[in-house]
Amino acid sequence: MKKTLQTLAVAATVAATPAAHAGDGQFQLLVLAMPTKYHYEYIPVARESFEKLAKLHAFELTWTAQPSAFEGDLSKYAAVVLLNSSGEEFNEAQRNGLERYMKAGGNAVVVHRAIIVAKPGQWPWYEQLVGRNFVIHPMLQTAVVTKADAGHPATFGLPDRWIWSDEWYEFSNPHGVQIHPVLKVDERTYDPTKIWPGQVATGMGADHPVSWWHAYEKGRVFVTALGHNVEMYRDRQYLDHLWGGIWWAATGRGQQPR
Incomplete structure (x- = not known):
């Protein structure tokens, strides 16, 4: 328990202060x-991976653990990423x-735990942003993930049948x-x-999405239910999936017609 608390304290310290990584804009x-x-x-592993992505792909990264960032002017951001951090x-x-x-044309990326709201109905706008409501998930297991849209950039680094281990969230759609x-x-x-x-x-049967996109307000939303544990943020294929979704959300580029 002591080691766990120390780890939590370190993680919180690392992520507590907003930090900007300057790319080529x-x-x-x-x-x-x-x-x-x-x-x-x-958190520290994901932050390191995101900073590498920012250097590799020449974009500017602001990383924060403080939701107060959403009280300021967000207009400069091409997209915001809720990384295991729910709007609840x-x-x-x-x-x-x-x-x-979002109403001004902003774009959002929602990752894993950020999908979940503990009290459905408390903020319906956010539930509609996500596009689905979390219901439950079985124990973490290995399964086969398939491409529902091979023309989306979030699939470009993945095989047609991808062996992955995660929490397979189940969803409802109360807002249609x-x-x-x-x-x-x-x-x-x-x-x-x-x-x-x-x-x-x-x-959920044969129709069980684990990643999707949709238009909301005046912006783009990309959602992935994948990304439960720390090792995933070191995995090349998972990062390819996540980066493809982020790039699409931020720019609207790369999507091929179905």
Whole structure:
């Protein structure tokens, strides 16, 4: 327990202060990565990977653990990334800031835990931004991920059938949002019912998206449910997937007609 608390403290310290990495100015990206009970060890690893991406692809990166960043002027950012950091943590001013940004043509990337809202209905606007509501997930398992849209940049670094281990989130669609799936998981390759005592998961069947995009307000939204643990932020194929989604959200480029 002592080691875990020390790790959490270090992660929080690393991510507590906004830091900018200057690229050659293709665009500016804001990443929010807040340490939480279940997601904190990934933060220093993800930050290092994002900084490498910024150097490689010549964009400007602002990394923060503080949602107060959403109270300021977001107009300079081509996209904002909610990295395992759900909008449910935002206060009213921060919620208003994100809404203003999207309504003015801003773009968002929602990663893994950022999909989840503990109290559905508390901020319906955010649920519609994400496009789906989290219901439950079975235990982390290995499964086969398939391409639902091979023309999207978030798939370009992936094989047609990708063996991946993650928490396979199950979703509902209470707001009737139309999404465009990018990746799906083949439920025949894992056990959707394998879950902790007292909980029930049944799976979603053949139509089980784990990544998607859609238009919202005046902007683009890219969502991936993948990215549960720290090692994923060292994995080349996962980073290719994530970077492809970010690049598309920030620029609108690279998507091939289906």
